Amino acid sequence: MRKYRKQEHIENYLRATYQGDPLFKDVFIEHYSMPDFAYDDIDTGMTFMGKDIAFPLMINAITGGTDFAETINRNLAQLAKDFKIPMAVGSQTIAIEDDDAIESFAVVREIIGPQGLVFANINGLLGLEEAKKAVDMIGADALQIHLNPGQELIMEEGDRDFRSIRKNIRDIVQGLDLPVIVKEVGFGMSPKVIQDLYDLGVRTIDLAGFGGTNFFEVENLRYPEEDFSELFNWGNPTALCLLWAREMKKDDLTLVGSGGIRGAEDCLKALALGADICAMSGELLNYLIHGGYDYAAEFLSQLMHKMKILMMLTNCKKIQDIHDLSFSIKGDLKDLYEGRQ
Numbered sequence: 001m002r003k004y005r006k007q008e009h010i011e012n013y014l015r016a017t018y019q020g021d022p023l024f025k026d027v028f029i030e031h032y033s034m035p036d037f038a039y040d041d042i043d044t045g046m047t048f049m050g051k052d053i054a055f056p057l058m059i060n061a062i063t064g065g066t067d068f069a070e071t072i073n074r075n076l077a078q079l080a081k082d083f084k085i086p087m088a089v090g091s092q093t094i095a096i097e098d099d100d101a102i103e104s105f106a107v108v109r110e111i112i113g114p115q116g117l118v119f120a121n122i123n124g125l126l127g128l129e130e131a132k133k134a135v136d137m138i139g140a141d142a143l144q145i146h147l148n149p150g151q152e153l154i155m156e157e158g159d160r161d162f163r164s165i166r167k168n169i170r171d172i173v174q175g176l177d178l179p180v181i182v183k184e185v186g187f188g189m190s191p192k193v194i195q196d197l198y199d200l201g202v203r204t205i206d207l208a209g210f211g212g213t214n215f216f217e218v219e220n221l222r223y224p225e226e227d228f229s230e231l232f233n234w235g236n237p238t239a240l241c242l243l244w245a246r247e248m249k250k251d252d253l254t255l256v257g258s259g260g261i262r263g264a265e266d267c268l269k270a271l272a273l274g275a276d277i278c279a280m281s282g283e284l285l286n287y288l289i290h291g292g293y294d295y296a297a298e299f300l301s302q303l304m305h306k307m308k309i310l311m312m313l314t315n316c317k318k319i320q321d322i323h324d325l326s327f328s329i330k331g332d333l334k335d336l337y338e339g340r341q
Ligand code: FNR
Pocket: 009, 010, 013, 060, 061, 062, 063, 089, 090, 091, 121, 144, 145, 146, 183, 184, 185, 186, 208, 209, 211, 212, 213, 258, 259, 260, 261, 279, 280, 281, 282, 283, 285
């Protein structure tokens, strides 16, 4: 059942047509006409989770557990290695329950090697023991815990009782000797959830906001006899989540800006709004499935080139300069941010 579902998620993601808006279009950053350095001097490198990476983008959790998923993971891992960026594997529950599924995840570390950053992934209903198994399975540098009540609730076989999540997160943060990243899956984090996670000891939050992959639609495509389309607009847009998180940002809280990141401009804006790093799932998966490794690699190298162009046009020689950029907000983003009571 779980294996079949994994396959359907990929297929349905590719069939999905609804386009959400992460509201990056409502962020304005000024053009700067007098950059005072050369293109070749631009440094997109940074340190994340104690390791050097070449660019502030990670490949976010997608899959694992089937032969098809293993092929995808092999390609994603090769991309992560070649572009020197982090990668998270998809939910490992399937491999915690069935040893046959382990290789489809373990292959990611095998390809990336010991130098790269690889993140394990479980859902918030699993405890410390399962967290350790997931981490050991791939020699992970950190563990992602995903919060996906929206997705579970429209899945016929999905979970209905989320009471153990806080305890699980606290136990894992205290008992695991590695950083813990708590993430959404495309519905975004509210100010209260960000604060609660911080209070539970979580120091890296992946906002995974609305505007990209839409799990209401992806799941609904599995049950065509039911119509959940009226829910497809539900969620906290990514740019709004970033503004909320920025407002309460503590110095020791690392933010991953994700959900609807489709290109260089989204990345630049997410970093300017306060993300320490961006993450992408759906858009990269699209390129990979439609054109294989080469097509996805070309997409990433174009994205990185465009990012450098934008860095030059905002006078940012290094990633830290992007965090210091000023910006304006307008339209829906401004209304939603300023209208909050
Ligand atoms: C996902 N995502 C996901 N997240 C997670 O924590 N564990 C998982 O197993 C999966 N599985 C998965 C499958 C597929 C096909 C997609 C497209 C996505 C969610 C993903 O990590 C991310 O949070 C969201 O997709 C939002 O980012 P994008 O896709 O808008 O860049």
